[in-house]
Amino acid sequence: MQKLTVKNLYKIFGAAPEEALVMARNGAGKDEIYRKTNSVVAVNDISFTVNRGEIFVVMGLSGSGKSTLVRCLNRLIDPTSGEIYLDGDDKAGSVTAADGENLRQIRLRRISMVFQHFALLPHRTVAENAAYGLKARGMSAKERRDRAVHSLSKVGLDAWADAYPGNLSGGMQQRVGLARALAVDPEVLLMDEPFSALDPLIRREVQDQLLKLQDEIKTTIIFITHDLQEALKLGDQIAIMKDGKFVQVGTAEGIVSQPSDDYVRAFTSDVDRSRVLTPRRMMQPALPAAEMAGLGKVRADSYLCDVFGDLSTGRKLAVVDDDGSYLGVLDPLSVFAHLQATENSTGIGGRA
Amino acid sequence: MAICREVTTQAADTAMSLNDMLKPSTHCQVPLDRWVEFFVKDWLVPNFRPAFRAAQWPVDQVMRGLEGFLHAVPFYAMTIFFVAVAWRFAGRGVAIFTLVSFLAIEAVGVYPDTMTTLSMIITAVLFCAIVGIPLGILSASSDRFEAILRPILDVMQTIPSFVYLVPIVMLFGVGMIPGVVATIIFALPPIIRLTSLGIRQVREELVEAGYAFGSTRRQVLWEIQLPLALRMIMAGLNQTLMMALSMVVVAALIGAGGLGLTVYTGLGRLDVGAAFLGGFGIVLLAIILDRITQGIGAGAEQRRANWTFTGFVKRITGFARA
Ligand SMILES: Nc1ncnc2c1ncn2[C@@H]1O[C@H](COP(=O)(O)OP(=O)(O)OP(=O)(O)O)[C@@H](O)[C@H]1O
Ligand SMILES: [Mg+2]
Numbered sequence: 001m002q003k004l005t006v007k008n009l010y011k012i013f014g015a016a017p018e019e020a021l022v023m024a025r026n027g028a029g030k031d032e033i034y035r036k037t038n039s040v041v042a043v044n045d046i047s048f049t050v051n052r053g054e055i056f057v058v059m060g061l062s063g064s065g066k067s068t069l070v071r072c073l074n075r076l077i078d079p080t081s082g083e084i085y086l087d088g089d090d091k092a093g094s095v096t097a098a099d100g101e102n103l104r105q106i107r108l109r110r111i112s113m114v115f116q117h118f119a120l121l122p123h124r125t126v127a128e129n130a131a132y133g134l135k136a137r138g139m140s141a142k143e144r145r146d147r148a149v150h151s152l153s154k155v156g157l158d159a160w161a162d163a164y165p166g167n168l169s170g171g172m173q174q175r176v177g178l179a180r181a182l183a184v185d186p187e188v189l190l191m192d193e194p195f196s197a198l199d200p201l202i203r204r205e206v207q208d209q210l211l212k213l214q215d216e217i218k219t220t221i222i223f224i225t226h227d228l229q230e231a232l233k234l235g236d237q238i239a240i241m242k243d244g245k246f247v248q249v250g251t252a253e254g255i256v257s258q259p260s261d262d263y264v265r266a267f268t269s270d271v272d273r274s275r276v277l278t279p280r281r282m283m284q285p286a287l288p289a290a291e292m293a294g295l296g297k298v299r300a301d302s303y304l305c306d307v308f309g310d311l312s313t314g315r316k317l318a319v320v321d322d323d324g325s326y327l328g329v330l331d332p333l334s335v336f337a338h339l340q341a342t343e344n345s346t347g348i349g350g351r352a
Numbered sequence: 353m354a355i356c357r358e359v360t361t362q363a364a365d366t367a368m369s370l371n372d373m374l375k376p377s378t379h380c381q382v383p384l385d386r387w388v389e390f391f392v393k394d395w396l397v398p399n400f401r402p403a404f405r406a407a408q409w410p411v412d413q414v415m416r417g418l419e420g421f422l423h424a425v426p427f428y429a430m431t432i433f434f435v436a437v438a439w440r441f442a443g444r445g446v447a448i449f450t451l452v453s454f455l456a457i458e459a460v461g462v463y464p465d466t467m468t469t470l471s472m473i474i475t476a477v478l479f480c481a482i483v484g485i486p487l488g489i490l491s492a493s494s495d496r497f498e499a500i501l502r503p504i505l506d507v508m509q510t511i512p513s514f515v516y517l518v519p520i521v522m523l524f525g526v527g528m529i530p531g532v533v534a535t536i537i538f539a540l541p542p543i544i545r546l547t548s549l550g551i552r553q554v555r556e557e558l559v560e561a562g563y564a565f566g567s568t569r570r571q572v573l574w575e576i577q578l579p580l581a582l583r584m585i586m587a588g589l590n591q592t593l594m595m596a597l598s599m600v601v602v603a604a605l606i607g608a609g610g611l612g613l614t615v616y617t618g619l620g621r622l623d624v625g626a627a628f629l630g631g632f633g634i635v636l637l638a639i640i641l642d643r644i645t646q647g648i649g650a651g652a653e654q655r656r657a658n659w660t661f662t663g664f665v666k667r668i669t670g671f672a673r674a
Contacts, residue, residue: 076560108566119561123579133565184565 488547531608
């Protein structure tokens with residue numbers, strides 16, 4: 001079920017990458033290597049695997065190497081060393097070994113990308129933008145328009161097919177960017193800070209929309225962000241990146257409740273867990289439908305803090321998605337027990 | 353008083369000799385003029401004259417064809433064409449100005465010379481575009497190429513236009529075509545520079561997006577970089593056009609005809625009237641061409657729908673059909 005496998009990936013910018021690579025392999029830090037070799041280690045020995053249908057979030061501050069990492073995955077930037085595979089780890093699926101035409105085929109069909117500043121062509125209509133990847137494939141004009149409009153309808157913008165990007169708001173433009181990436185039906189979707197340029201209200205809206213869409217399409221997503229809240233909300237797995245390295249990889253709960261070092265702790269100490277955790281994350285497997293029908297309902301993607309009222313009755317709740325179908329059961333006792341345990345362990349009261 | 357004067361002259365004498373002593377020419381005179389003469393006359397010309405002759409062949413063909421055509425079109429048709437183009441791209445005001453200018457040029461009797469000059473200008477700008485746009489694209493895609501090209505362009509732009517004439521005459525001889533060749537070389541830098549600049553200022557993320565979706569280099573160039581650089585390229589074409597016009601009189605010095613020749617002979621004979629007529633035609637032509645090309649560039653900016661080359665071509669052909 002492994003969709004994307006990355007092994008010991010390094011990217012070094014500078015005139016003499018070999019020397020810097022040896023130092024990095026021997027454990028020297030980013031600053032030290034820069035001082036001695038004048039080369040920047042942007043990605044430093046990164047390995048991870050992402051399963052099919054998962055959202056893998058990489059979170060880090062400015063300059064930590066997130067953009068470089070994600071651009072290595074489709075070779076917009078060629079890594080200095082390391083391996084990237086699609087579907088397991090045999091040669092056939094190697095991205096790093098792909099040469100010119102094979103690499104182009106991978107980009108045309110298997111890996112697509114959403115950009116921070118949308119990167120839409122201002123002289124093309126919304127539909128033409130959404131069809132960009134299909135055109136590069138050489139698909140006929142009619143077929144690619146049909147598929148582009150279908151893809152636009154997934155993000156709710158089919159009515160805007162013949163408008164120009166300049167006439168759309170930022171949030172809408174990024175949905176066009178998403179439609180363009182989805183139009184090629186990718187196996188892996190790379191998103192480099194896709195929502196950072198949007199204001200907070202719109203950002204929440206598109207985050208929700210992405211989650212809903214993901215339930216439907218179940219593609220594999222590598223999502224870059226510098227916003228911990230966003231990472232916790234979207235990520236099935238979250239990697240915290242610092243100076244080109246992953247300092248911790250885990251689930252939202254894992255990151256919040258067991259930060260691996262002070263750097264991660266400093267990030268997460270401010271996080272109100274009830275605003276991070278959702279019924280979807282906290283629920284237990286669903287009961288038989290007959291029993292579920294008798295329970296009160298909570299939406300899977302609301303936050304715990306929004307459903308405290310329902311939880312305080314002490315009765316179990318049915319977790320439902322937007323269509324009302326049952327996903328699982330939420331037990332108030334275990335929720336409060338979990339919240340209490342994590343508050344204590346990270347010492348929120350005392351402000352560690 | 354007298355003593356004083358003596359001292360100063362003495363001082364001047366010693367200063368003079370010191371001055372002479374420090375002059376390099378006292379010790380050895382560098383015959384740069386003879387070196388250059390040798391280089392051009394005894395090496396460049398005998399070895400490369402046929403190559404230069406061959407290079408001017410296409411210029412010759414285009415120039416001849418265009419000149420014949422422009423002179424063959426009746427005055428009223430030419431006027432209507434220019435007024436219509438001005439109206440379409442630069443608005444009613446410029447259209448009226450164009451109409452009045454054409455009538456005035458005809459009325460004072462320099463219309464045939466104006467057509468000759470126009471064919472020179474169009475030929476020069478055409479070749480500047482054919483040579484300059486690819487060079488601009490190349491210099492946008494390679495920092496090394498740009499590093500080599502930039503000082504050459506700097507030199508080309510700082511050499512006074514008269515200085516171009518000497519090697520041109522030696523290599524190409526005198527006449528209309530050498531005049532056009534001199535104009536091409538003189539007017540080339542802006543179109544190269546602005547094409548390169550236009551492509552380089554396209555946002556990196558857009559180019560990345562092109563490659564990320566599997567486009568080839570050529571697709572990225574044609575579908576992303578060139579359309580987004582089009583406005584800048586048009587500005588370069590406009591500047592190239594203006595520089596070509598400024599070369600009209602200078603080109604007459606080596607035997608090119610048209611309005612430049614009218615000015616030149618007028619000056620030679622101190623015939624102020626004739627010189628003025630030539631200048632009058634050049635200025636009106638310059639204003640008309642400047643406004644029209646600027647209008648085309650601004651149109652490319654305003655109507656984003658037509659930014660693409662196909663859109664651009666559609667507008668021109670659509671106009672021709674209308
Ligand atoms: N082309 C380049 N040449 C040299 N150094 C580079 C280059 N691109 C990135 N770097 C360096 O690599 C490091 C990582 O940069 P990167 O852009 O990947 O960070 P980021 O995490 O995406 O930051 P941001 O949040 O600002 O986008 C930085 O120190 C940066 O200066
Ligand atoms: Mg970045």
